[in-house]
Amino acid sequence: AGNLQAYTVHVVRTLEAKEAIAIASDQEFIATAPVVLVFCADIERSERKYGERGAEIYAVQDATIACAYAQLAAANEGLGSVWVGGFEPLEVARIVNAVAYEIPVAVLPIGHTKEKPDATSRRPIEDIVREV
Numbered sequence: 001a002g003n004l005q006a007y008t009v010h011v012v013r014t015l016e017a018k019e020a021i022a023i024a025s026d027q028e029f030i031a032t033a034p035v036v037l038v039f040c041a042d043i044e045r046s047e048r049k050y051g052e053r054g055a056e057i058y059a060v061q062d063a064t065i066a067c068a069y070a071q072l073a074a075a076n077e078g079l080g081s082v083w084v085g086g087f088e089p090l091e092v093a094r095i096v097n098a099v100a101y102e103i104p105v106a107v108l109p110i111g112h113t114k115e116k117p118d119a120t121s122r123r124p125i126e127d128i129v130r131e132v
Contacts, residue, residue: 001058006046010096025087033109044101080113
């Protein structure tokens with residue numbers, strides 16, 4: 001929103017921090033990834049320009065878009081990743097030393113996959129797209 005880039009990316013490489021994030025996410029595999037990215041919405045940055053809507057929506061959108069693009073970039077480099085959205089945000093914020101106005105939105109473990117995952121099913125386009 002407004003090219004504010006209202007997000008922060010915390011790069012996690014230490015086993016201790018990855019294990020703590022794995023516990024906070026209830027996802028053991030996170031600890032085995034070589035690198036874990038934690039995308040945080042910078043609510044203060046967006047709120048300064050857009051007020052409450054910036055803090056509640058635009059900063060989250062910015063962080064979400066950044067994570068999605070990072071996931072695409074990782075895939076382009078032949079790496080595997082998985083979006084993790086279920087975690088204890090206060091605990092993840094503590095682990096990555098986020099400041100008070102940084103709210104964790106997504107955790108993205110990245111690394112080489114042991115096997116090629118099966119394609120996942122997708123909803124039919126007719127269920128998703130509606131013409132107005």
